[in-house]
Amino acid sequence: MLQSQTVPASFHIEATAGKARAGRLVTPHGEIETPVFMPVGTLASVKGVPQETLEELGAQIILGNTYHLYLRPGVETVRRMGGLHGFMAWPRAILTDSGGFQVFSLNELRKVSEEGVTFRSHLDGSPHFFSPESATEAQIGLGADIIMAFDECTEYPADRGRVRASMELTQRWAERCKRYFEEHKKEGLWQKSGQSSVASGRRPAGSEAIEQPGNGPVDHRPPATGHCQSLFGIVQGGMDRELRKESAERTIAIGFQGYAIGGLSVGEPRALTREIVESTLEHLPEDKPRYLMGVGTPEEIVEYASQGVDMMDCVLPTRAARHGLLFTSEGKVSIKQARYAQDQNPPDPNCGCRVCQRYSRAYLRHLYASNEMLAQVLNSIHNLSFYLDTMRRVRHSISLGEVRLSF
Ligand SMILES: [Zn+2]
Numbered sequence: 001m002l003q004s005q006t007v008p009a010s011f012h013i014e015a016t017a018g019k020a021r022a023g024r025l026v027t028p029h030g031e032i033e034t035p036v037f038m039p040v041g042t043l044a045s046v047k048g049v050p051q052e053t054l055e056e057l058g059a060q061i062i063l064g065n066t067y068h069l070y071l072r073p074g075v076e077t078v079r080r081m082g083g084l085h086g087f088m089a090w091p092r093a094i095l096t097d098s099g100g101f102q103v104f105s106l107n108e109l110r111k112v113s114e115e116g117v118t119f120r121s122h123l124d125g126s127p128h129f130f131s132p133e134s135a136t137e138a139q140i141g142l143g144a145d146i147i148m149a150f151d152e153c154t155e156y157p158a159d160r161g162r163v164r165a166s167m168e169l170t171q172r173w174a175e176r177c178k179r180y181f182e183e184h185k186k187e188g189l190w191q192k193s194g195q196s197s198v199a200s201g202r203r204p205a206g207s208e209a210i211e212q213p214g215n216g217p218v219d220h221r222p223p224a225t226g227h228c229q230s231l232f233g234i235v236q237g238g239m240d241r242e243l244r245k246e247s248a249e250r251t252i253a254i255g256f257q258g259y260a261i262g263g264l265s266v267g268e269p270r271a272l273t274r275e276i277v278e279s280t281l282e283h284l285p286e287d288k289p290r291y292l293m294g295v296g297t298p299e300e301i302v303e304y305a306s307q308g309v310d311m312m313d314c315v316l317p318t319r320a321a322r323h324g325l326l327f328t329s330e331g332k333v334s335i336k337q338a339r340y341a342q343d344q345n346p347p348d349p350n351c352g353c354r355v356c357q358r359y360s361r362a363y364l365r366h367l368y369a370s371n372e373m374l375a376q377v378l379n380s381i382h383n384l385s386f387y388l389d390t391m392r393r394v395r396h397s398i399s400l401g402e403v404r405l406s407f
Contacts, residue, residue, distance in 0.1 A: 008230040008257045009145060011289045011310075018403035019281070019308040022395050025289055027093040027145040028227035029085065032060040034289065035305040035398075037391045038095060038313040039384055043068050044078070044088040047318050048373075048380040051090050057353070057385050058392070061093035061145070063313050066138050067102035071121050071128075075141040083143025083189045095313075096144040098135045098177075100234075101262070101294070104153040112152065114169070132176035136184070136231075143189045144229065148260065149177040151234040156266045163238035170236045171250045178254050181231045188229055232258040232291060239272055241279045248283035258311075259284050260291040274303070281308050298327050298390050305394045306405040317387045321379035324368045327386045333361070335379065340365040353385035 011034075015022040023034040039046045039054065042065045046054060054062065064084050069075065081087035084094050103110055107119040116131030130138075135150035150173055154166040233256035237243035251259060261280050264273050277292060284290050291311040292304050301312050317327065324336040328348035333340075335347070343361040355364075355378045367375035397405050 007227050011258070011287070013287070015399045015401065017398045017401050017405075018306065020306045020394075020398045020403070020405065021308055021310060022398040023289070023310055025310070027061070027230070029091060029093040029145050030060060032093055033392075033395055034310040035301075035391055035394060036060060036311050037301055037387045038063050038311060039387075040065075040313055040315045040318065041088070042315075043072070044084055046380075046384070047322070048377045049318070049384060051088065053381060054090075054384075055092070057381070058388055059092070059384070061095060061311075062090065064094055064096045064142065064144060065099070065102060066096045066135060066142065067099035067106070067130075069096075069142060070099065070138050071123055075138045079141040079143065079189070083141075085143065093146070094144040095146040095311075096139050096142050096148065097293070098139065098148040098150040098234075099130055100135070100148075100151045101153050103130055104155070112169075114172075116150075117152075132173040133180045136177050136180045140181075140184055140188050140229065146230045146232060146258065147181075149174045149231065149233050149256070151236055151262055153263050153266065154236055154238045156239065156268050158238055160240060160243075163240055163243055167237045167243050167247050170234065171247065171254075174233050174251055174254050174256075178231065178233075178256070181229075185228045185231075230257040232256050232260050232289075234260045234262040234293070235280055235284075236263045237280075238263060239268055239276055241276065244276060244280045245283050248280060252283075252285060256288075258289040258291060260293050261309075262293050264292070265294045265296065270300075277304060277309070278307055298387060301387065302390060302394055302405055305391065305398075306403075317383035318380045321383040322376045324375070324379065326364075326379060327383050329386075335361060335364045336368050337365070347382050348386065351382065351386060351389070353382050353389075355379075355382040355385070 009025055009027045011023055011025050013021050013023045025032040025034055039059050039062045041062045044064055046062060069078060078084060078087050103117050103119050106122045110117050110119040116129055118129050120127055132150045139147035151170040152166050154163055233251040233254060235244060235247045235251055237247040261277060264276060289310045292309045295312055295314055304312060324334060326333040326335055326347050329350040340361040345361055346356040347361055347364060348356050364378060394405050
């Protein structure tokens with residue numbers, strides 16, 4: 001097979017301001033302007049927000065969780081439905097995590113060995129096993145544009161010996177992920193030329209379908225043949241700066257198309273998170289995308305972008321929305337409070353989203369108090385819009401060369 005038939009995503013930096021970078025990540029399912037916030041679609045669904053709304057909000061890439069999709073509906077089902085893009089009718093880019101974080105956070109009965117992790121399903125208690133190879137195989141089957149190495153998320157707190165042993169295990173697993181990926185990446189959905197990767201009934205079309213959502217059924221195939229998935233490595237090392245440096249250097253030596261900082265937001269103080277992110281970033285290559293996993297608040301995503309992080313994801317905007325917490329340009333608004341019962345103002349007077357253009361705080365408060373499902377939908381749309389807008393403003397500032405990014 002020709003080498004040109006497996007082209008991974010490419011990344012270019014277009015502007016810098018201090019340590020911050022404005023870049024462009026080109027994937028088989030469209031270009032992503034970085035720094036980017038990635039909405040989390042755990043079960044092939046960003047909770048409460050339809051795909052057409054995500055497109056309207058300008059989401060360029062969303063996440064799926066391998067652990068959850070592996071358990072339900074199962075990788076084979078997703079693969080047969082055209083991978084995640086075809087299954088969930090999402091034409092833009094997708095990233096899947098490896099399942100490592102969920103195995104460690106949702107399974108107290110897990111057993112870790114050199115070979116992999118035995119765990120029990122949080123749904124029915126059934127036993128399962130993930131190895132670097134099987135987690136990568138699952139992600140090839142799900143067919144996201146960017147897939148992640150299977151790592152061990154070190155618990156916090158942990159002593160130095162434990163952190164080192166865990167980091168060493170992640171390094172050995174990273175090598176196995178890379179080897180498996182190189183040997184099997186051509187088995188991915190996009191390499192089977194002549195086969196549509198979407199469910200039947202979709203019209204065959206060129207890449208322009210991606211640019212014109214809402215115009216009838218959308219073709220979810222990648223716009224051109226010759227692309228393959230990209231595999232990102234994950235830096236671990238707990239809260240130890242030296243071990244983070246060593247993990248970064250060894251992960252880079254293995255060679256990935258992007259580098260993530262994992263194992264943070266696991267209960268440590270936020271000041272420590274910032275310190276570890278800042279020190280780890282110094283050891284990551286300039287010319288590859290840098291992904292900080294699982295953060296954060298609007299203030300934090302601005303700060304991390306200013307430090308040079310290119311990609312971030314967090315369940316916070318949607319999870320908080322379901323609990324009646326709105327992020328606004330004027331700070332947090334707990335819409336459930338009685339003080340909003342007759343407030344005719346929009347949730348955020350400075351937000352251009354469809355929710356703020358149409359509905360009042362009084363109405364959103366009423367929906368929440370009445371336990372109407374529309375409350376969760378509208379709150380989620382606003383919060384995601386706020387996060388995505390925040391990141392667009394940050395990118396604009398970087399493009400103008402503004403070093404001090406303000407929230
Ligand atoms: Zn809004």
